[in-house]
Amino acid sequence: MKNIRNLCILFIISSILLVGCSNGENTDIKKGENTDIKKEENTDIKKEFNLKNTYSTRYGEANAITYPSFSFDYPSGWKITNEEITPTSEKVVLSNENGIEVTYWYFGDMKELTGTTRNINLVDVTKIADASFVPEYVQATDYTSLGNFIVGKLDTKEQCDMLGDGVFQKVEDDLIRYALLPESEIGKKEEMLVPGLPTFSFWYSGHISFIAESPTGKFTEREEKEVISILSSFRTSKDENIDNNSNFIKSIDDLWDKLKGKWKFEEYIMNGENIGNEEHVLELRYIDNKPALSRIYDEQDVNIFFYDFSIADINHYTAYVYKRDEYGEKSPANWGDDVVVVSYSFDLTNISNDILSIDYKIMFDNGFIDTHTYKYSKIK
Template identity: 30%
Template sequence: GEFWPEDIENVSYKENISQLQFFDIKDYKEDENIIYIDESAAKNLKKGDTFVFDYMGEKIAKKIVEDMGNGTFSLEDPEIDEVFNTLIVSDSASIGIDDIISYYGLDNVKVSAGKPVTMLTADVSGNINSKGFAIEAAVNDDNELEVTLTDNDTEAEYELPIKQKLNKKCENFSIKWDVNNINVGAQVKYTLKSGLKYASVGVDIDSEISGEIGVEGDFSDGILLCQTPALIGSNLVAVNVALYIVPAVDGSVNLKVEVPYYAGVSYEKGKGVNGTMGLRSSMQTSIEAEGTMGLYFRTAPMLVTMKSIPLLDAELDIGAEAEATRTGRPNGQICSDVNVKCPVFIIGVGDESVKYKNKKSLLCTMDISKSCEFTSFARSKSLHYERLADGTKQFVKECTYNEQPEDDKPKGSEASSEAPTQEQPTQEQVTQGTDLKESGPLHTYKTRMAEYFPEQTTFYFDYPDNWTVVSERANANTEVVIIQNDNGVQIEYMARDDKFGTEIMGNIMVEAKNDVVSKPRYNSGGELVIVKTKDYKEYSRTSPDVREYDDGAERYALMPASTSYSICHTGIYLGCYFEAPKETMFSSIPSKKLTDKDREEIIAILESFRDTP
């Protein structure tokens, strides 16, 4: 997709659009869609006209339904093609506790005073160091959800005017979402001639989530905690951010997780929707479960312009799943076996049920949608947890309980587990030509272009538990998938209409030595080999200078045997492509920091490349 730097704005309205000044507006009743305009401006307006005005710091566009006389008009929301010739905006913003309180109105919020603001600490430059805020949700005796915000700096509490009646009975429902920061960004490119060419929205959240819940049932629609708009640029565009919890529990769960993550979706005309989610750093989890559970925390940004025209909707879920069984022993020892999958990412775009003021997003009306679960991100952990008779808690590879005679065995079992885990790279090594499973749980990726272009071959490749998918997009013309390990090493799969390469780039040419190291499982009709390339020489096209070196970048790639020359120019070069029938390539990204373990895993992943499951 496109990328622009922050703070870009290029806007032009249609010629017939009236732009009212703040002093033209006598009153505006947003809920009733009625506006009162000064007579000097009202005389130039009539039924069917569309106009824009400033209200409460936001730009708003409205269309006149009826002239009620004396400068009073009833209104409706216009369509985007009734307002803009051009709308290009790119910027970002942060959301804090003040934004949420302002959205609900301070008069509607019940406040419990905390520490004086003067107790806040400041750094050497005089900037205030904020500790963020916490969102706490609990269910009262009437099965209503109550939501409270806590300012972590002042400890002041704000009870929001939210009392949702839950349609399923919950027990021990108590959730806390401790937020250090929420950053949002958005980009829009619309022209009257071409329509919506590009739209994207992203969030970056550093938070800790904890709590417990007991319920039987599925809250797949989510339970709303709070929402607030983040204004982008000069307030022409806003990202309306809603925060949900999404429990799917048959039993109970007690969860604590540190999760700094980013997520985003983008739409590009002709290329469809692309979604990205990932962790900023390692994720620490403590989970105590009974039965089976799934608990997700949803950030739902809606990209809106003129406070009336929703462009793009997204639901971005991050969560954990667990299944646990508990067995009581005659000696008082309790053994728990738990399988935890965490984190799990889910993306949804273009959902008809997701609306802004009862309006579907423009993307949804264009019948463009996407829903997928990033199971390839998930790390599955099988753990055995023991609580000994003396109260000692421990995690072990195998049960330490000595089996008793049959008559002494417990007659029943329960389900529970407590499993603090931290994602860490696996310690086992993958050796060339061996099964990737030696490096821990194995994941298989299935390419997706055939969903849009059926003639393209569907490929599969395996990767071990210390690799994750960091980017993927697919449409009828292009598919790109990038996986990455904990050392930052990346492998890229690409399929496209045309060969795209840089055998010569600018004035500097780089040469690399090639060595055939193995073969993949896939046979394209012509022999494919796995080639190691290593940069060793560069020279200028405009001078006789030549530089040779030993520490050049290294990559591994599938390559037709007929083009695996001993010397080549690096970059994404043409010799790596093979037809399937799209021009297809599977290779690691050039790197100077590969370890022996990285090399072995890269080769094993390339060897697993095939066209059968």
């Protein structure tokens, strides 16, 4: 403890930038042996706590990139009170009538959470329940080494104000929170509170923090059970929505088969404004065994090739033309240095009426997404 106190004083004098939460040690798991068990546990939790409502995150869909959607369940008496999505983050706040908040926060702006801080907490992390979340591959990176996930009880024992006397003071009445964490995070932790950055997060191609907090630092017995059930229900959305639903289109080849044939151009919209006539015929086909979208004009064909595919929901699918620093030599060389992603998003909402809508999107470093919408009718 003496070393920690001395460290606080040193921070005051030198204004050192502090590193935020640790990702913890890696622990190997056998994913195949755990997935079915986790799903059974999640079903039992939903029944026990009457978790009738489900929320799914939308960061990947909103930014037209390949990033998984996550879901969590919550009971009656709780409601979503805030939703924010930016090119680098997503924040969702779930609240009850007493001001208890469960906050999901995806923060993808930096690998290390660093910045000037005033306060440090000493927190005792203990396991309170198992969690449903099973880490997988994200953006070609394997995260199964994160190990088993738990709902952890975060009990703040001491606090240090670095602009005060720089000494850790015991908290007279423990301040309690609950969080979704890898099991490796159990133990005593130093929590650096940096304004605008999450704490007790884990790295999953971006920081994910999922924490329940009370304005008083206290929970009733019922509130404790409810927040534990909410946190433990967290899982990748596709686990139940895609894998077990035959109506989903699960590959770019399946999408091309669904949309085979020719489509007549009907409308072109940019930034909400109808631009005008671009008479052409659209065809999804293969050129040199590669999936391509062809715009067929009177005198020429314009062919666009795709190298990746993602699922937003049962009616929306995205195929990617370009991702900076990916695809190697296959990636087009004519995009500017400020272009991050180029994609086509297919809206099949009205496909039963032979209507197809496609959003062509270019995402830039500054977060701007240039969107062009094309609407087509099926040629019979």
